[in-house]
Amino acid sequence: xxMKKLLRKVLLLDLLQGLSLTFRYQDPKxxxxxxxxxxxxxxxxxxxxxxxxxxxxDTNETLCIACDLCALACPEHLIxxxxxxxxxxxxxxxxxxxxxxxxxxxxxxxxxxCPTDALELTQDFELANYTRExxxxxxxxxxxxxxxxxxKK
Amino acid sequence: xxxxxxxxxSASSVKHLELEATPSPAYLDxxxxxxxxxxxxxxxxxxxxxxxxxxxxxVMGTECVIGYLHRGVEKIAEHRTYAMFNPYVDxxxxxxxxxxxxxxxxxxxxxxxxxxxxxxQHIRVILxxxxxxxxxxxxxxxxALDIGAITPLxxxxxxxxxxxxxxxxxxxxxxTTHAFRIGGCLYETYEGFEDECRNFVKFVRPKIDEYETxxxxxxxxxxxxxxxxxxxxxxxxAMGVTGPVLRASGVKWDIRKAQPYSGYQNFDFDIPxxxxxxxxxxxxxxxxxxxxxxxxxEQAVEKLPEGxxxxxxxxxxxxxVGEVYHGIxxxxxxxxxxxxxxxxxxxxxxxxxxxxxxxxxxxxxxVRGALVADVVAxxxxxxxxLGEVDR
Numbered sequence: 001x002x003m004k005k006l007l008r009k010v011l012l013l014d015l016l017q018g019l020s021l022t023f024r025y026q027d028p029k030x031x032x033x034x035x036x037x038x039x040x041x042x043x044x045x046x047x048x049x050x051x052x053x054x055x056x057x058d059t060n061e062t063l064c065i066a067c068d069l070c071a072l073a074c075p076e077h078l079i080x081x082x083x084x085x086x087x088x089x090x091x092x093x094x095x096x097x098x099x100x101x102x103x104x105x106x107x108x109x110x111x112x113x114c115p116t117d118a119l120e121l122t123q124d125f126e127l128a129n130y131t132r133e134x135x136x137x138x139x140x141x142x143x144x145x146x147x148x149x150x151x152k153k
Numbered sequence: 154x155x156x157x158x159x160x161x162x163s164a165s166s167v168k169h170l171e172l173e174a175t176p177s178p179a180y181l182d183x184x185x186x187x188x189x190x191x192x193x194x195x196x197x198x199x200x201x202x203x204x205x206x207x208x209x210x211x212v213m214g215t216e217c218v219i220g221y222l223h224r225g226v227e228k229i230a231e232h233r234t235y236a237m238f239n240p241y242v243d244x245x246x247x248x249x250x251x252x253x254x255x256x257x258x259x260x261x262x263x264x265x266x267x268x269x270x271x272x273x274q275h276i277r278v279i280l281x282x283x284x285x286x287x288x289x290x291x292x293x294x295x296x297a298l299d300i301g302a303i304t305p306l307x308x309x310x311x312x313x314x315x316x317x318x319x320x321x322x323x324x325x326x327x328x329t330t331h332a333f334r335i336g337g338c339l340y341e342t343y344e345g346f347e348d349e350c351r352n353f354v355k356f357v358r359p360k361i362d363e364y365e366t367x368x369x370x371x372x373x374x375x376x377x378x379x380x381x382x383x384x385x386x387x388x389x390x391a392m393g394v395t396g397p398v399l400r401a402s403g404v405k406w407d408i409r410k411a412q413p414y415s416g417y418q419n420f421d422f423d424i425p426x427x428x429x430x431x432x433x434x435x436x437x438x439x440x441x442x443x444x445x446x447x448x449x450x451e452q453a454v455e456k457l458p459e460g461x462x463x464x465x466x467x468x469x470x471x472x473x474v475g476e477v478y479h480g481i482x483x484x485x486x487x488x489x490x491x492x493x494x495x496x497x498x499x500x501x502x503x504x505x506x507x508x509x510x511x512x513x514x515x516x517x518x519x520v521r522g523a524l525v526a527d528v529v530a531x532x533x534x535x536x537x538x539l540g541e542v543d544r
Contacts, residue, residue, distance in 0.1 A: 014370040021366050022304055046325035075237040107240035107331045
């Protein structure tokens with residue numbers, strides 16, 4: 001062992017180097033804590049969170065044309081779409097749309113498949129529920145989206 | 154049943170013998186103890202159970218019991234179309250989901266005889282290398298934590314967060330990304346993607362030096378890792394061990410160089426190689442790999458070509474009858490996909506060659522004769538993810 005190495009060892013230089021590094025992070029600027037329910041994180045624009053069934057904002061009619069492509073694209077087969085043929089307009093009309101969030105893995109294949117951009121994965125990420133049934137969303141919940149409690153600072 | 158499990162049974166019958174006060178001679182002779190480590194042990198990195206055969210504190214043999222996280226990913230594939238199976242591969246090695254997706258998409262592309270456009274390939278390389286950094290950072294944090302150094306965990310997770318932010322902005326998810334599709338990428342880069350990658354490289358370079366300040370010369374770290382868990386290069390080859398564990402034993406083998414994929418041949422980077430094949434060398438190799446990844450990201454961002462991000466892929470993916478094997482260098486080693494197609498829209502069989510599973514088999518070789526505390530260090534150093542071991 002050379003003299004230099006011995007001195008390093010005796011003077012605890014290796015440990016002091018590490019300690020000085022951690023000491024530099026004492027600065028309050030370096031604190032990364034997020035006060036969650038009061039301060040909600042902003043997720044990215046492309047974030048894949050809660051699904052939403054979009055409606056036309058002018059007429060309040062659903063954009064879904066009940067083509068069933070999302071249900072076919074879903075790897076977990078958790079979307080069930082039912083439709084009815086309207087004899088007047090001779091078009092298929094959406095009756096129910098069920099989305100089982102408890103089995104969803106948010107892969108986004110359903111939103112890729114949607115030809116009218118009716119089904120969309122949104123930036124809402126607070127999906128906790130007290131019951132298992134609460135995770136199965138019907139058409140109304142899908143159109144309104146989740147309503148998480150907002151806390152005041 | 155293996156030998157070690159048999160002796161486990163005899164150990165459980167020991168109590169009865171004591172009560173009867175007529176200990177058998179075999180019991181008196183044996184001073185070996187069977188100890189269960191896991192599956193809930195905090196430093197087994199998931200649900201791994203290791204049965205240790207101990208003589209005092211010396212490890213005489215180990216046996217890994219795996220399968221606690223088995224979800225049957227390979228079987229699920231047989232009932233999904235090629236596109237539908239894509240999100241499932243993210244859930245194997247969940248700390249390096251991008252690499253899994255890259256391997257799978259490239260394997261199916263090979264089967265379909267298409268190639269992703271150059272822009273998509275560059276995006277893939279950038280994300281895969283970012284993911285390698287994220288995986289190594291998580292490994293460093295947890296591995297150091299296992300051995301007793303808590304501080305690196307905070308720093309590595311802080312820096313990993315920046316990578317996850319880029320993932321979230323690019324593809325909408327942080328961990329199980331589902332970033333790539335068969336034939337390229339679904340998403341075009343977002344505005345400011347290139348600048349963010351450049352800034353990240355600048356931000357993280359000094360941080361890697363910080364990790365080294367904390368660990369490389371630290372006497373406790375050196376004592377705990379040098380000479381621990383030795384495995385020779387020949388043994389590695391015999392066991393099929395790949396990745397940083399193989400390279401730390403002095404074998405220069407990296408699929409990115411040996412069988413380039415996704416345009417890795419266009420980038421200039423080195424393969425860090427160790428000499429001693431111990432835990433300390435594996436640490437050094439991974440740290441060096443992180444620096445090389447930064448180099449690749451820099452080059453890929455500079456060279457990022459214009460053009461489409463998706464090749465022409467038929468709407469219904471229906472490969473011809475045949476089979477294909479495609480291996481990539483995931484952060485943990487060679488990740489291979491073997492796909493058999495029967496000409497339908499669903500794969501006939503998908504077999505995954507997970508690096509964690511193969512590397513874990515070398516655990517026994519590495520810890521035989523070591524102490525119990527070293528088992529923790531060695532499990533950490535081979536960098537296993539149980540989601541991938543059990544699939």
